[in-house]
Amino acid sequence: MGQENKTQTWVSEFILLGLSSDPETQIFLFVLVLTMYLVTLVGNVLILLLIRLDSRFHNPMYFFLSVLSFVDLCYANSFVPQMLALQVSGQKSIPFYSCVFQLYISLALGGSEFFLLGAMAYDRYVAVCHPLHYTVIMHGGLCLGLAAGCLAAGFMNSLMETIITFRLPLCHNVINHFACETLAVLRLACVDISFNKVMVAISGFLVIMLPCFLVLFSYGRIVTAILQIHSAQGRSKAFGTCASHLTVVCMCFGATIFTYLGPQSGSSVEMEKIVALFYALVAPMLNPLIYSLRNKEVMAAFQKVLEKFRDKE
Secondary structure (H helix, E strand, O other), X not given: OHHHHHHHHHOOEEEEOOOOOOHHHHHHHHHHHHHHHHHHHHHHHHHHHHHHHOHHHOOHHHHHHHHHHHHHHHHHHOOHHHHHHHHHHOOOEXXXXXXXXXXXXXXXXXXXXXXXXXXXXXXXXHHHHOHHHHHHHOOHHHHHHHHHHHHHHHHHHHHHHHHHHHXXXXXXXXXXXXXXXXXXXXXXXXXXXXXXXXXXXXXXXXXXXXXXXXXXXXXXXXXXXXXXXXXHHHHHHHHHHHHHHHHHHHHHHHHHHHHHOOOOOOOHHHHHHHHHHHHHHHHHHHHHHHHHHXXXXXXXXXXXXXXXXXXXX
């Protein structure tokens, strides 16, 4: 045990292997990731500005969407700039405490996003199943409380998982990943990690499955309510208010459940990196696009902003 603790104190930095060791592939991945990152920034900032500037979007649904966009922005910024900088400089090292902080922030924001998707499902349930009482039930205090609760739950879960991960004695400092990620760091441990695997499973259940159950329950009630609407136009309108959120839910929950709760195989390490890149960068990039392209109000507001800029020119 003394030797294990000594080994742990020697780990002052980690080496990130990244997505590929091939120089040409690295250039392609750098351009691809940079492009996706810029689209993520522009898309989410634009969503935030539209919601802030247009009074039509000052309601619970768009409040939660603005919080989701803010979380996505912070999520992408928690590791992508460093990832790009490491690729450009060729320096693959990251200080120990920077790795700890990166893991904590990314886990916290990722967990918060799942709780937010659950809260957004509840908002859609109230809007479809109790439309006459929607503004009374989803008042400002409740919306703020739900958003704050989602963030608090995400950060508390991340704190627990980060502490038990980095308390392990580490025999190696080479992380086979493009960022500091729980499963990748656990593989560096010198000791049995069965307890940590159990805690990851419990954390996954709390952060992923509980919001997922809330989403399933909400949409079960929503589908029942929609089927009771007699007019086809009414059913289409009711479903249209939920389509964007349901698309994002399927995308985010599906990728993460596959990563953390799916079966392990020999190729799981490389698959984890691909799926992690998906839910950490692709999903935040697609979220504003999905909500914009499937929402006539957002597209109209965007066109209005473009017209204002053209008039100024």
